Amino acid sequence: MTKPTLATVWLDGCSGCHMSFLDMDERLLEIAERADIVYSPLIDVKEYPTAVDVCLVEGAVSSEEDLHKIKLVRERTRTLVSFGDCAVTANVPGMRNPIGVKPLLERAYIENVTLNPGIAFTVVPALLPTARPVHRVVKVDVFLPGCPPSADLIYHALVDLLEGRVPDTTGARFGR
Numbered sequence: 197m198t199k200p201t202l203a204t205v206w207l208d209g210c211s212g213c214h215m216s217f218l219d220m221d222e223r224l225l226e227i228a229e230r231a232d233i234v235y236s237p238l239i240d241v242k243e244y245p246t247a248v249d250v251c252l253v254e255g256a257v258s259s260e261e262d263l264h265k266i267k268l269v270r271e272r273t274r275t276l277v278s279f280g281d282c283a284v285t286a287n288v289p290g291m292r293n294p295i296g297v298k299p300l301l302e303r304a305y306i307e308n309v310t311l312n313p314g315i316a317f318t319v320v321p322a323l324l325p326t327a328r329p330v331h332r333v334v335k336v337d338v339f340l341p342g343c344p345p346s347a348d349l350i351y352h353a354l355v356d357l358l359e360g361r362v363p364d365t366t367g368a369r370f371g372r
């Protein structure tokens with residue numbers, strides 16, 4: 197029988213949600229039995245494949261690059277999961293929203309820098325005016341809150357999703 201395909205994507209987040217994914221420990225082997233992991237920062241695949249069954253998206257949509265990526269991921273994914281508080285609410289990346297992009301970049305790259313101050317427009321993806329939760333940009337099917345979501349929550353949600361069920365996230369909390 198063909199296994200469902202699973203992807204994970206990292207937008208503007210600290211990678212803590214992916215670290216919690218790894219905290220499933222030996223249950224990762226069970227997930228690998230239940231699904232083909234076809235794209236993730238944890239594996240060496242460069243291009244997001246077509247027809248992905250389940251994708252966990254960590255992080256807010258903060259840059260032009262994030263925007264391009266999440267639209268492509270949405271087009272190619274059956275069940276899209278907002279994975280963690282940054283994806284669900286913008287959380288930490290959203291703290292820059294009241295500041296504005298220009299003052300933010302000047303503060304970070306000019307005012308607080310003593311050696312070669314300057315804003316790197318060519319090598320850093322351009323920021324969007326605000327960091328947005330994923331569902332403000334594309335349709336999201338399932339929300340997994342937590343900063344990060346616990347390994348237990350991720351495991352139980354994945355088992356349900358890979359078996360075609362909507363996970364019960366009643367006990368899930370924002371933050372910790």
Ligand code: SF4
Binds near residue numbers: 212283288344
């Ligand atoms: S939700 Fe928390 S752990 Fe996950 S990316 Fe955001 S800050 Fe990091």
